[in-house]
Amino acid sequence: MRRSLFLTVAAATTMVLLAMLVPMAVLLRSYVLEDRLAQAALEVQATETIVSSGDTGRINLYLEAANAGDGPLTTVVWPDGRTIGPEPAAAEATRIAQARATGTARVDDVDGGSVILVPVSLGRSTAAADETPVVRVFVPAPGWESDLVRSWAILLALGLVLLAGALLLADRLGRSFVTPMRDLASYAARLGVDGHPTVPPPGGPAEVHELGVALHRLVGRVETLLERERAGIADVSHRLRTPMTSLRLGVDGLASPDERARLGADLDELQATVDAVVREARRSEREGLTGVVDGVSVLAERVGWWVPLAEDQGRPLDLRVEVAGPVVVRAGADDLVALVDVLLDNVFTHTPDDAAVRVVVGAAPKGGVRLVVEDAGPGLPDGDVVDRGASRGGSTGLGLSIADRTASESGGRLELGRSTRLGGARVVVELGAG
Known part of the structure; x- marks a missing residue:
């Protein structure tokens, strides 16, 4: 403009x-x-x-x-x-x-x-x-x-001065329009990303001022609605805890050990699901609309958290980090932790205790981070594993769909296949650069 x-x-x-x-x-x-x-x-x-x-x-x-x-x-x-x-x-x-x-x-x-x-x-x-x-x-x-040349030169100089004055006035006028609009656009772009960005002061022409006031009013309404939604979800979670506690007491009172174990596992899964829903609802408040985090450090640290369990089972777990320095990805830290938990939980649950695991954290071809998890188990079953898969280890209860959602929301992709190195399943998750 x-x-x-x-x-x-x-x-x-x-x-x-x-x-x-x-x-x-x-x-x-x-x-x-x-x-x-x-x-x-x-x-x-x-x-x-x-x-x-x-x-x-x-x-x-x-x-x-x-x-x-x-x-x-x-x-x-x-x-x-x-x-x-x-x-x-x-x-x-x-x-x-x-x-x-x-x-x-x-x-x-x-x-x-x-x-x-x-x-x-x-x-x-x-x-x-x-x-x-x-x-x-x-x-x-x-x-x-x-x-005559001097007279013409005076006319030319006068024309150039008038042209420069008109251009300066046009630049000032354009800046009075563009600068407030650019501030509003920058503010709108930071909404949901930087938490609560500084609100630019309303300025510029009357039309731009009205636009800024309307945008501020809209942001206030959206924040009010989001806050009500978070409060409602927290209230539902709080209300569910009382009947769930009663159910757990009832399950503990069952005479059959098998029934207690089966119903107790179902309650644990239900509790994990409720916690995951509450965390997901409050994630935008913690991380903004699009979280950004150092993918290399978070993934490597979470894989290291599983090393003691692998040692207890006698399972070889090889972690290789092939990228130097931090690499920012478009995902939250909780998402990456849940991603690693889902992938390794599937390996630990569906493969023999002595089946080897190989985890590689490297650079993605289009920027970002590439996570590869391979195992020496029987491999993935036929069919749409992403949609139907569910982790039964009590970590998240959401299965491989978490990996697929995390990859797609970050601008990456999920690839499932067979490992040529270990012979079992091979899962590749590419996370987009932040």
Whole structure:
């Protein structure tokens, strides 16, 4: 918008200046020509006085002095063809003869300027045409003389100053529109990412001010709705704990150990699901709309948390970090922890205790982090494992769908296959760069 306004004002101002300055420059040139013609008329009068005396020597001296400068060039043309001064062009012979015959002065445009022709009476009562000399004054057209060039330069400088002033005004006007809108756009882009970004002060034109006020009001309403939703979910979670506690007491009172174990596992899974739903509902409050975290450190640390369990089972667990330094990904720390828990829980639950596990944390081809989990178990079953899979180890209760959702929300992908190195399942999760 600012650039468009700047270019529009520049184009409009340039057209207006050209419409004004070009005619003024032509008018200045006309004024210079008229001034020269006026000077030439005075020169004609002085020459006419000298020529009327009939003294050829005096005429020669006068014309030599008159033609010595840069002004008009004066010539006296006698009836017999003699000339004193610069020789006129052959094309002017007809005009000179007409002026002599009519006895009337005339001004004609010729190449390079104008010519004034004035017949001169020699003082007799009746002068015949063949006895009348003609004074010819050639007035050159204005060229690149210093005075005219200086006037044109002043006009050009004035035009440039006006253009610069108009562009400066357009830039200030555009900035008064663009800066408040850019602040509002930056504020809107940070919503949900930076927690509670600083609200820009309403400013700019009335329309932009109204937009800012409406946006602030909308943000307040959304925050109120989100807060009510979080409070409602927390209230539901709190209300569920009492009946769940009663159920657990009832399960503990069962006589059959198998029934107690089965129902207790179901209650544990239900409790984990409720906790996961509450954490998910409050995640935006903690991390913003899109969380960002160092994926390498979080993934490596969480894999290390599983090492003691692998050692207890006698399971070889090989962790390799193939990327140096922190790599920020578009995911929250809780999401990455749940991702590792799901993948390793599936391995520990569905493979023999001595089946090897290999975890590689590297760089993704398009930026971000690439997590590869391979095992020496029987591999993944046929079918849509992502949709139907569910972890029964009590970690999250959401199965491989957590891995798929975490990968897709970060801008990455989930790939399932068979490991050529260990022979079992191979899960690849690519997390998009933050």
